[in-house]
Amino acid sequence: MNDSCSTVVVGISSPNGDDQFGWAVVDRLAKSQHNDVSFRKINNPVDLVAELETHERVLVVDAGMGLPQTVPLLTLAYKSAADRKIVQELPPGSTHDIGLDLTLRMAESLGKPTDHVSLWIGRGTTFDRLGEMSSSTRAAVDLCAAAIKDFLSNCRDPSDI
Numbered sequence: 001m002n003d004s005c006s007t008v009v010v011g012i013s014s015p016n017g018d019d020q021f022g023w024a025v026v027d028r029l030a031k032s033q034h035n036d037v038s039f040r041k042i043n044n045p046v047d048l049v050a051e052l053e054t055h056e057r058v059l060v061v062d063a064g065m066g067l068p069q070t071v072p073l074l075t076l077a078y079k080s081a082a083d084r085k086i087v088q089e090l091p092p093g094s095t096h097d098i099g100l101d102l103t104l105r106m107a108e109s110l111g112k113p114t115d116h117v118s119l120w121i122g123r124g125t126t127f128d129r130l131g132e133m134s135s136s137t138r139a140a141v142d143l144c145a146a147a148i149k150d151f152l153s154n155c156r157d158p159s160d161i
Contacts, residue, residue, distance in 0.1 A: 007037045007057040009148065012100065014043050017131035018124030021063035021141060024133065025120070028145040034152050045103035052112040059148060060117060062100055063124035063137065066091040072123050072140040073147065078104060079115035087119060118151075120144050 009029055011022030023041045030039045038055075042048065051058050067074055067090075076083035087101045098106075104114050122140040133141075 006055045007034075007059065007152065008040060008051050008055045009037060009059045009061065009152075010040045010042060010048055010051055012042055012045055012048070012060065012062040015130055017126040017128045018122075018133050018137040019063050019127050020133050021122040021124060021137055021144075022061040024138075024141045025061045025122070025144045025148065028141060029148060029152075032149065034149075037152055044098070045100045046098055046106075048100075048103055049107045049110070049112060052107055052114065052117070056116060058117045059120060059151070060100065061120045061122070061144060061148070063127075064090050064121040065124055065127075067121065067123035069123075072136065073144050074119075074121040074123075075147065076119040076121070078117040078119060083119075090121075120148060 009026055011024075011026035013020050013023035026039045026041050029037075040047075040051065045062075048058070048060060064074065074086070076086060078084060078087070084101075087104075090101075100119070104117065108114050122137055122144055124134075124137055126134050
């Protein structure tokens with residue numbers, strides 16, 4: 001375990017149904033003490049680009065459509081070609097202006113690093129405007145927060161997920 005590891009956990013969300021997943025995970029994690037970890041809540045993935053050069057690890061938490069019902073949480077290392085392909089194949093359905101995959105590819109084209117990015121994607125099923133999160137997504141919030149808390153306590157490399 002490293003003594004110091006600059007990390008940001010970025011929740012990408014909106015107030016629309018299961019899309020609240022990222023913000024809910026950040027809220028849960030921010031209640032506990034983590035050294036050298038900052039938390040951000042954004043509603044547009046483009047805002048993520050500013051975080052890429054200022055932290056050793058960037059953990060991105062977002063809801064995703066198209067995950068199998070048996071997969072409440074998907075964790076991916078963006079530097080892995082296989083994991084990138086999974087992100088690219090997730091069906092569109094974002095309530096954001098631009099999706100996560102396109103944002104990260106744009107960042108790379110601008111010379112921003114992305115090999116320190118890990119993605120924590122909770123399965124979303126309903127994205128009703130100003131709607132409540134489904135019970136399955138609320139359960140995935142707990143699962144994701146616990147997994148990230150463990151990840152942070154070990155200050156591991158994003159490829160270790």
